[in-house]
Amino acid sequence: MTISLPKQSKMLTKDFTFGVATAAFQIEGANTTDGRLPSIWDTFCATPGKVLNGDDGSLACDHYYLWKEDIELISNLGVDAYRLSIAWPRIMDKQGRPNEKGIHFYRELLKSLKIKGIKTFVTLYHWDLPQHLEDNGGWVNRDTAYRFVDYVNLATLELGKWVDAWSTFNEPFCSAILGYEYGIHAPGLASPKYGRQAAHHILLAHGLALPVIQQNSPQSQVGIVLNMNRTYAASAKSEDQFAALVRETLDNQFFIEPLLNGQYPKLLEKLLPEYLPTVLPGDMEIISQPIDFIGMNFYTCNHNEYDEKTLFKDVKNQQQVEYTDIGWEIAPHAFSELLINLNKQYNLPPMFITENGAACADELINGEVNDDQRVRYLDGHINAVNDAIEAGVDIRGYFAWSLMDNFEWAEGYSKRFGLCYVDYKTQKRTIKRSGHAYKALLESRK
Ligand code: IFM
Numbered sequence: 001m002t003i004s005l006p007k008q009s010k011m012l013t014k015d016f017t018f019g020v021a022t023a024a025f026q027i028e029g030a031n032t033t034d035g036r037l038p039s040i041w042d043t044f045c046a047t048p049g050k051v052l053n054g055d056d057g058s059l060a061c062d063h064y065y066l067w068k069e070d071i072e073l074i075s076n077l078g079v080d081a082y083r084l085s086i087a088w089p090r091i092m093d094k095q096g097r098p099n100e101k102g103i104h105f106y107r108e109l110l111k112s113l114k115i116k117g118i119k120t121f122v123t124l125y126h127w128d129l130p131q132h133l134e135d136n137g138g139w140v141n142r143d144t145a146y147r148f149v150d151y152v153n154l155a156t157l158e159l160g161k162w163v164d165a166w167s168t169f170n171e172p173f174c175s176a177i178l179g180y181e182y183g184i185h186a187p188g189l190a191s192p193k194y195g196r197q198a199a200h201h202i203l204l205a206h207g208l209a210l211p212v213i214q215q216n217s218p219q220s221q222v223g224i225v226l227n228m229n230r231t232y233a234a235s236a237k238s239e240d241q242f243a244a245l246v247r248e249t250l251d252n253q254f255f256i257e258p259l260l261n262g263q264y265p266k267l268l269e270k271l272l273p274e275y276l277p278t279v280l281p282g283d284m285e286i287i288s289q290p291i292d293f294i295g296m297n298f299y300t301c302n303h304n305e306y307d308e309k310t311l312f313k314d315v316k317n318q319q320q321v322e323y324t325d326i327g328w329e330i331a332p333h334a335f336s337e338l339l340i341n342l343n344k345q346y347n348l349p350p351m352f353i354t355e356n357g358a359a360c361a362d363e364l365i366n367g368e369v370n371d372d373q374r375v376r377y378l379d380g381h382i383n384a385v386n387d388a389i390e391a392g393v394d395i396r397g398y399f400a401w402s403l404m405d406n407f408e409w410a411e412g413y414s415k416r417f418g419l420c421y422v423d424y425k426t427q428k429r430t431i432k433r434s435g436h437a438y439k440a441l442l443e444s445r446k
Contacts, residue, residue, distance in 0.1 A: 001372050001433070003379040003441040009386050012445045017119060017397030018438075019081035020074060020419060021355050023126035023170065025057050026406035028087065030064035034101035037089035039128035040138065040179075041409075044186035055412025061404060062427050064105065071112050073420060073429055074403060078442045081119035083354060083399050084109070085126035085170065086159070088151050094132050096150050103158050110162035119164045121354070121399070123225065124152055124209070125202075126170040127179075127186070127409075134187050139176060139198035145205035152209040153216065160217025167295055167354070168206040168213075171227040172255055176202055184410055192275050196254075200277035203258055207286035224259065225295030225354045228252045228342075230334035231302040234315045239306035247304045247312045250275065260346045262288035272311075293396070295354030298335050298381070300328035324373065326359040326408075326415050332380035339388035339395070350394045356381050357401035359408070359415040362432065369421045369432035378434060382441070400438060404429055 005011055011018075025041050045056035063070055074082050090102035113120050125148070133144050156166065169175070178185035181195020189195075206224050213222045229251060233244040245267070253265040254275075262284040268275050307313035322330045335356075342348060358377040362369045382398060389395050405418035413424060419435035422428075431439075 001375045003437045017080045019079045019399040020403040021083035021399040021401050022403050023085040024087035025128045027061040027063040029060040029062045031058050035099045038131040039089045040134045040186035043131050052412040060407045075116050078439045083121035085123035087128050089130040114162050121165045122163045123167040123170045139201050140194050145201045148205040149208045153212050156213050156216035163220045165221040166213050167225045168209050170225045172202045196275050196277045203287045210289050221292035223291045223293035226255050227297040229302050230338040234303050234305035243304045243306040243312035258287045293350045295352045297355035301331040301334035324358040325361045332384040335384040336387040339393045340391045343393045350396050352397040354399050355401040357417050359417050362416045371432045371434045374434040375437045
């Protein structure tokens with residue numbers, strides 16, 4: 001079982017970047033070491049009933065100590081680039097002063113990646129807000145956007161030299177909506193008013209940080225990472241078509257429209273005005289400044305039908321389809337369709353696929369993990385990216401989620417997304433069949 005692309009694919013040329021991705025809280029552990037402050041995810045994990053099996057990030061993949069071994073693993077996979085995130089609570093204290101030990105960790109990591117010839121894609125915020133800022137209202141408080149700029153100033157001054165591409169935020173939808181509107185992620189608040197205001201402040205923070213990054217790290221590219229799902233109407237009925245439109249507007253357009261067109265979706269003004277945040281004069285200009293790229297994270301699609309109360313409701317696909325271990329439908333066609341639709345709707349900057357992958361019920365048997373479902377998943381989705389490129393979408397890179405199994409947020413360690421298996425008792429990493437297949441694809445390039 002292999003991952004393969006048509007011989008003439010642009011993805012097989014040296015201009016296309018292949019990588020693997022992780023995030024700080026999901027792999028580092030050492031959450032009280034060397035002056036790291038508590039984050040909202042430490043608090044959430046410590047709140048009974050929030051994370052499956054009461055799992056937390058205290059050890060995770062022990063990457064804070066095993067990072068040298070992990071760089072060897074990354075290098076072994078033959079990738080061009082590694083996408084990681086910096087933990088805000090690790091590098092800055094409550095007063096906004098640098099924490100040298102935390103900065104040292106990332107400096108050494110990034111330097112070693114550069115020495116290995118691996119490009120570095122660094123996310124500044126992958127969900128781990130310092131808890132002391134949440135105590136002041138977190139992302140619902142506009143002031144957090146300005147505190148983010150202080151943090152970005154520090155991170156980019158100290159580390160900019162070794163970074164090829166900065167992303168301000170990973171998946172504002174998840175931080176704002178899962179965290180403040182649905183309440184299923186940290187900090188666990190649940191109201192559209194909070195969720196949409198948090199989203200606005202995150203987008204504002206992105207815009208405020210851009211000139212700072214450009215000034216401190218002029219040789220790096222700068223962008224933002226959005227997650228998007230394709231939503232299909234459950235039937236041809238006009239009310240179901242409407243439901244799917246509302247869902248895509250709230251999940252996708254709500255984030256990309258302000259970034260690229262400087263406005264929130266017009267549809268919401270009449271339909272759901274309570275979903276529109278308070279915006280101060282000048283905010284939209286700050287948010288919609290030009291960026292070098294958009295990162296896109298894609299995993300699955302939704303099927304929605306009309307619901308009188310909530311306007312849309314998730315239903316199962318009526319067709320026989322395959323699901324991953326986390327219950328997400330495998331739908332590579334939805335991926336190319338989404339990218340092609342966006343390219344028609346917007347004047348897109350260059351795109352990177354910054355995450356894509358599958359959670360599978362992996363087992364380590366006789367030292368091997370035969371994750372055929374993940375190999376098929378990657379093959380289908382990498383070819384979907386190729387289809388989108390052939391249809392004219394400017395996509396410059398693809399990152400598999402994830403380098404290794406790790407802390408999957410509210411699902412704890414129960415879901416495995418890695419190309420490498422992690423035995424959490426021994427911390428031994430084993431490259432899975434999918435990791436070998438990914439490596440073989442990369443080696444097949446000219
Ligand atoms: O593990 C997450 C990651 O942190 C953000 N994007 C989705 C992944 C899988 O759920």
